Amino acid sequence: MDAKEFKDLAENIVGAISSVYIGNEPVVRKTLAAALVNGNVLFEDYPGLGKTLLAKAFGRVLGLKYTRVQFTPDLLPADILGTKVWRQNLGTFELIKGPVFTNVLLADEINRAPPKTQSALLEAMEERQVTIEGETFSLERPFFVMATQNPIEFEGTYPLPEAQLDRFLVRLHVGYPRTEEDELAILEARLSWGKDDPTTDLKPVIDRETFIEMQELVENGVYVSRDVLRYIVNLVRNARADSKVEAGPSPRGAIALMKIAKANALLDGRDFVIPDDVKTLAMDVLAHRVVIKAEYSFEGVGGEDVIKDALKKTPVPKGAEYE
Amino acid sequence: MRREHAAILLFFLILISTLTLGQIFVLESPSPADHREKTQPLIHSPLQSLHSRNQAEESQNNTERNNHQKNPSALEPPRDFPGFVPPRSDFRFVPTDVDTDCPVAVLPEDPELVCIKSPARSLPILPWKDYGYWQLIVWYRGKYYIPIVTNDGDVHTVQGVNGEAVVDTTSPLVFSSPGESFSIPFYVSGPYLHINVSFAFTGNIVRVGERNGSVHLEYRVPPFATREEIHPTGYYPFFVTVDTGNRTYALLSWVAFLKKPVVEITNYSKKLAGNGDLPVEVSGRVYYPDGMPVPMGRVWVTVNRSKGTKGFIIGYGKVSNGRFTVRGVVTSSIPPGSYHIIAHYRGYPAAPSNSDPELLIRRRPEIEASLRNDTLIIRVHWRSVPLANRSLTVTVGNSTFTLRTDERGFARLHPIPAGGKKILISYPGDRLYLPVEKTVVLSRGGENGLKISVNRTILTQVSIGLSLVLLLVLVVTGRSRLHLNPGLKLSPPSLKYSKTSVQFIEPRRRVFLPDEIVPVVLSEKAELTVDGKNLGADERFELRLPPGRHLLRAGSEEIELHILPPKEAVVDLYEQHFLPFVRSLGIQTRERTPLEIAGALVRKGIAEEPVLTITRTLVLAKYSERPVGKDDFWRMVDSLEKLGVL
Secondary structure, X not given: OOHHHHHHHHHHHHHHHHOXXXXXXXXXXXXHHHHHOOOOEXXXXXXXXXXXXXXXXXXXXXXXXXXXXXXXXXXXXXXXXXXXXXXXXXXXXXXXXXXOOOOEEEEEOHHHOOHHHHHHOHHHHHHOEEEEOOEEEEOOOOOEEEEEEOOOOOOOOOOOOHHHHHOOOEEEOOOOOOOHHHHHHHHHHHXXXXXXXXXXXXXXXXXXXXXXXXXXXXXXXXXXXHHHXXXXXXXXXXXXXXXXXXXXXXXXXXXXXXXXXXXXXXXXOOOEOOHHHHHHHHHHHHHHHOEEOHHHHHOOOOHHHHHHHHHHHOOOOXXXXXX | OHHHHHHHHHHHHHHHHHHHHHHHHOOOOXXXXXXXXXXXXXXXXXXXXXXXXXXXXXXXXXXXXXXXXXXXXXXXXXXXXXXXXXXXXXXXXXXXXXXXXOOOOOOOOOOOOOOOOOOOOOOEEOOOOOOOOOOOOEEEOOEEEEEEEOOOOOEEEEEEEEOOOOEEOOOOEEEEOOOOOEEEEEEEEOOOOEEEEEOOOOOEEEEEEEEOOEEEEEEEEOHHHHOOOOOOOEEEEEEEEEEOOOOEEEEEEEEEEOOOOEEEEEEOOOEEEOOOOEEEEEEEEEEOOOOOEOOEEEEEEEEEOOOOOOOEEEEEEEEEOOEEEEEEEEOOOOOOEEEEEEEEEOOOOOOEEOOOOEEEXXXXXXXXXXXXXXXXXXXXXXXXXXXXXXXEEEEEOOEEEEEEOOOOOEEEEOOOOOOOOEEEEEEOOOOOEOOEEEEEXXXXXXXXHHHOOOOHHHHOOOOOOOEEEEEEEEEOOXXXXXXXXXXXXXXXXXXXXXXXXXXXXXXXXXXXXXXXXEEEEEEEEEEEEEXXXXXXEEEEEEEEOOOEXXXXXXXXXXXXXXXXXXXXXXXXXXXXXXXXXXXXXXXXXXXXXXXXXXXXXXHOOOOHHHHHHHHHHHHHHHHOOOOOOHHHHHHHHHHHHHOOOO
16 A cells, blocks of 8 residues: 555545534544544544544444443443453353453543543553453454543543543544534535434445554654654653643653654655644644643643644744754 | 504504615715715624714713823723724824834825735734723734724833734735725634624625635625725725634734826836846836826836736835836846836736836857767757757858757757867857857867866966866856866965955855856956865856855855755755745744745745745655655756746
């Protein structure tokens, strides 16, 4: 597979998803870029903006196994990971696999489950394996989590701990439809579907093997110049050095930015990364990894403000610099 | 009876309603002022309503101002923002004391906008107690400034606020004249709920497309809405507010609604000939249709291949009492040809000179000669543009041959007749190109002398082993050619020349490929040193320099040349020539990517094709592993020339 084939396949995927998720192709592309590097995605936005629809559409179109878990306050770790049950007739324990044994796990309203249950996902999200009663099980490739959460409700929710937030490659804000035309198109599309959930009609546009092949091209077939690497490092360091920051983006954040920038380059049909790939995704990759000092947090300063400042401060390499 | 009364009452109500509605939509008005008031409500107009309210409150404000010293807390707005008055068409910006070094705009006293490259933009509008009020925030170099206009016209900058422009424009100043339609472009980035325009001219908002995630719109004013009896000439603020749901953002741009002047060129050069920069003088007058001279302003002069195409700017001049004289330069990169000279008064694209004189530019081509086996290969070109299908005469001894150049400007003489040591190559010239001659001296007996060709003066000081064939090229135009070679020993000539006023005319470019000949042209005869080695005195030199950096000095002037392989050369061209050009247009480059810079240039109306070519080539050279060759380098040079950078 080369960059052109990759781009064609990616366009098919984006096109299929955009047929049900109307008017926000940039979010679809970013989600696909994250999926291509096995990155976990956190969709955070107000209710009714199609977060779950988008995650479901991805699961179907990529030709992967996907399961959905509705997170609730009484959800237990075993409900996600699985458990061993005693089979009296066989005289052995049998593993009943939980929904985490899949390719795409849709964790809907993840902040409604208590921290213990949320933490049960940590190992799976980072190491692509789970440990059940002392025994470790590898998860099938590819594996990534698409989680949704609603930022405006605090009653009965458990905010995700920093350690878990850091394991999400990107946090995406879906946003309201941009224009009147987009909003109109959503209504018109709903009329033509004749039902509320159009994802049931979606067919896979690629198979699992092809998707893994695409992931391998992202891993091994994209060149990142030292200039771009240095740009990523400077960006992260500038964010970390901000006086409003208690804890800045980790090296894992820098690595995540580099990985997803490679995927973004291929989505554009390029086999090399340019600073635009980094800039396009810096906010989504880094903002949720920034912890703001309490005094600034009360003033409404957020991770986005820090990353925006860092982007303004960090010069983009483009000159000769051959000395 | 009650029913009859009710029916009569209903009839009168309908009649009154009909009459009232009829009045609202009548456009005819006995006076221009009345007309404006009635047509304005076609567009939701917070500014206009503020104007009205202001006028109504003016007397009250005066009273309040008088009371201000007695009881400041009684004033509305609060003490932090004393004397706030919404923007009016005659408000003024002045230099602020916060991080800015130039006035943003002064209107309308000075008929010219100052800092036109970075003019007054806008804001977010911050809510201020009563949401019916607006604070106007001026954008300048990435910071926002809040000018508070007091009732007596003084301006006080009270604070700066960082923020992002959600609504912006590529045309902060639009020119128009009575009776002409015009459009004001602007674009909105991100989702929005409502757009409101406050503007004195009736028009409508048209969506023209979507690019780079921004919705592009135009406010179009039809010609019937630009009658002078309705709108007196002057500067009109165009104020757009965009409601995103969370905040309201706004944009301030301007329409210069002025009488269309007539520009007439009276004196100009009809013919120019030669290479390098050619001085030119154009003078004329600017007057209004009624014959009154335009008191001031700025004229620039372009030479255009044909009307309606983008030309080359050759100079600027000021208008003083209807007269202007532009002393400009036809730069060396402008190709030969017949051009229209067009004088533009300010930004009126529709007001070029009506006299439309023509200028013929002739250039002197270059003849290069080389020897391969027994064939003399001749190339005729001007700045690498081949002179194709041209006749040449070549005289060897007593024999004269007529050759014709091919599509690439090459001609060949084979075999070279025996018996002659001197070969004279002559190009007779034509309408666009001046005649040129070149003498080639053949000498037999060396090995590889063909690679070195030097001026006679310098040759006497250089020790060169003669080989089988030594071709010495003596350039009739007086040009010296030197290939710097570590083996060459040069001693300084005895002549000394003034080091005061000499300037480098050529090369304009600072980056060259390793096998390229570097032409050096000085403004006068002077000594040239390269990396401290004195090459003697002349006006013209041709150098072949080894890879690396080289310091050229003539008089007190110094330039640094970089000789680099194509990949590095492309990146260096971008840094040495393109980025300074971008910055000269007021576009910040430090935190922008090459693609963002290209987008900003295109939005400013710079030709898209060369900008994209430069950007693509740079991106490949800088960020990819792909090989970058000479073709890429030359493509970039061509594009820089198209932009007038080289």
